[in-house]
Amino acid sequence: MDLYLKDKVIIVTGGSAGIGRGISLALAKEGAIPFIIGRTKEKVDACVKEIEALGGIAGKAYAELTDPVQCKKAVGEALAKFNQIDGLVNNAGVNDSVGLENGTREDFIESIHKNLTHYYQMAQLVLPELKKYKGAIVNIGSKTSFTGQGGTSGYAAANGGRNALTREWAVELMPYSIRVNAVIVAECYTPQYNKWIHTFNNPKEKLAEITKNIPLEHRMTTEQEIADMVLFLLSSRSSHTTGQLLFVDGGYSHLDRSL
Structure with missing residues (x-):
C-alpha cells in the first residue's frame, strides 16, 4: 500500500534509538525524509548513515529537548535544510522511576519536563508549517497512563498528559485539517528495555514472566509494529482519523492477561 509519504519531511524526536530509530528507518523506506532530533551525536549520526546506506534521505539536529532554545534551533535547522515540515512524531522520553514514596517534588517536576513539556514545545514550533501542509502529529505514549506501574509517578503523569494533549490538539487544530493521534506502547523490546x-x-526468567502476560502470541511488540502504525497515522491513508489513542500492545492494556 502506498502511504503517499514520499518526500514528506517528518521530525522524529529521539529518532535515533529504539522505537524512534524504528520509525525513522520505516519513514525512509517509504520515501519520506525523517529529520532526527536527539542529544547523543554518535547515535544520531549512526542512524542517518544507516538510512543513507539504504538509499534514503535523512536530516539531523542535536538537541537537549528540555532546553527550549535548542528545540527552536533544531526546528530552524530542519527548515533551513528542507524548507518544509509535514509531520511531527513526539517520541523522546524515559521511564525514570520517579515514584511517590521515594521521589521528591524536584524529581517529579524534572520528569514532567523530560517526558511531556517538549511535546508541547515541539508541536508549537512546527505548527506554522503543519498549517501550510495540513500535516499530522503522532504522540508516542505508554501503558503506564492506563494500567499504572508503580514507582514511576513522573512518567505516568507525563503520559497521561500526552494522552490529554492528543485529544486537546485534535480539537484545536481541526480547523486546519491537522490530525493528531497517539500510539500507546506497552511491552516493546528496545535496547533501553x-x-x-x-x-x-534473572533476566531471562523476568522476560518470560512478562511475555506470558501479553495476550496476543505471548511476545513483545516489535519496533517495526509501532512504526507501521505511526506511518499510517502520518499518512493520508488515515485522513479521517484524529484524536485517537491507538494501542499497539498485543492486547496487554485491555484484554485478560490470563488468556
Missing part, C-alpha cells in the same frame, strides 16, 4: 531487563539477577 534490554538494559532494564538486565538489571535483574
Whole structure:
C-alpha cells in the first residue's frame, strides 16, 4: 500500500534509538525524509548513515529537548535544510522511576519536563508549517497512563498528559485539517528495555514472566509494529482519523492477561 509519504519531511524526536530509530528507518523506506532530533551525536549520526546506506534521505539536529532554545534551533535547522515540515512524531522520553514514596517534588517536576513539556514545545514550533501542509502529529505514549506501574509517578503523569494533549490538539487544530493521534506502547523490546531487563539477577526468567502476560502470541511488540502504525497515522491513508489513542500492545492494556 502506498502511504503517499514520499518526500514528506517528518521530525522524529529521539529518532535515533529504539522505537524512534524504528520509525525513522520505516519513514525512509517509504520515501519520506525523517529529520532526527536527539542529544547523543554518535547515535544520531549512526542512524542517518544507516538510512543513507539504504538509499534514503535523512536530516539531523542535536538537541537537549528540555532546553527550549535548542528545540527552536533544531526546528530552524530542519527548515533551513528542507524548507518544509509535514509531520511531527513526539517520541523522546524515559521511564525514570520517579515514584511517590521515594521521589521528591524536584524529581517529579524534572520528569514532567523530560517526558511531556517538549511535546508541547515541539508541536508549537512546527505548527506554522503543519498549517501550510495540513500535516499530522503522532504522540508516542505508554501503558503506564492506563494500567499504572508503580514507582514511576513522573512518567505516568507525563503520559497521561500526552494522552490529554492528543485529544486537546485534535480539537484545536481541526480547523486546519491537522490530525493528531497517539500510539500507546506497552511491552516493546528496545535496547533501553534490554538494559532494564538486565538489571535483574534473572533476566531471562523476568522476560518470560512478562511475555506470558501479553495476550496476543505471548511476545513483545516489535519496533517495526509501532512504526507501521505511526506511518499510517502520518499518512493520508488515515485522513479521517484524529484524536485517537491507538494501542499497539498485543492486547496487554485491555484484554485478560490470563488468556
